[in-house]
Amino acid sequence: MQLRWADEAAAAQCARQLAQALGEHPDAVIEMHGPLGAGKTTFVRHLLRALGVAGRIKSPSYAVMEPYALPSGGTASHFDFYRFNDPREWEDAGFRDVFAAPGLKVCEWPEKAAGVLPRADLQLFLDIADDDSRSVRARGKAALVRALA
Ligand SMILES: Nc1ncnc2c1ncn2[C@@H]1O[C@H](COP(=O)(O)OP(=O)(O)O)[C@@H](O)[C@H]1O
């Protein structure tokens, strides 16, 4: 499915709709694709806010993970694999355990961890248009893709 976010407010609205749908899919794996500055972290921030995260939401740069407890009782893990280049780190950092456990996983730069990441439930492909709007292609589980529109 193809979407367009005219501005950040449109991305935030989309994130709120997705958060609603994730109630039925609390262990989903979401991939955020797109170039630097496309709005991946921004979208994840709005998503985590919509899921009830109240505190500071940092960008998990340096290939680290930011974990969050959700008011629902579940968890969310926000990954940025931009600097991920050693598959051994997958074991050493405990990422294998995180993906084996319940909870939402949202991944920026998933292509950098393509060999080790499990199959995604939802993939978003962001691009910056000339007018600064974002074109977004979505694929994955129908219930999650449909929620975005
Ligand atoms: N949906 C959007 N529409 C317009 N501008 C956006 C949108 N999302 C993010 N931006 C702008 O782009 C900048 C970079 O966004 P960011 O989320 O850090 O990108 P990424 O994580 O993909 O590198 C933000 O600081 C914001 O100003």
Ligand SMILES: [Mg+2]
């Ligand atoms: Mg980012």
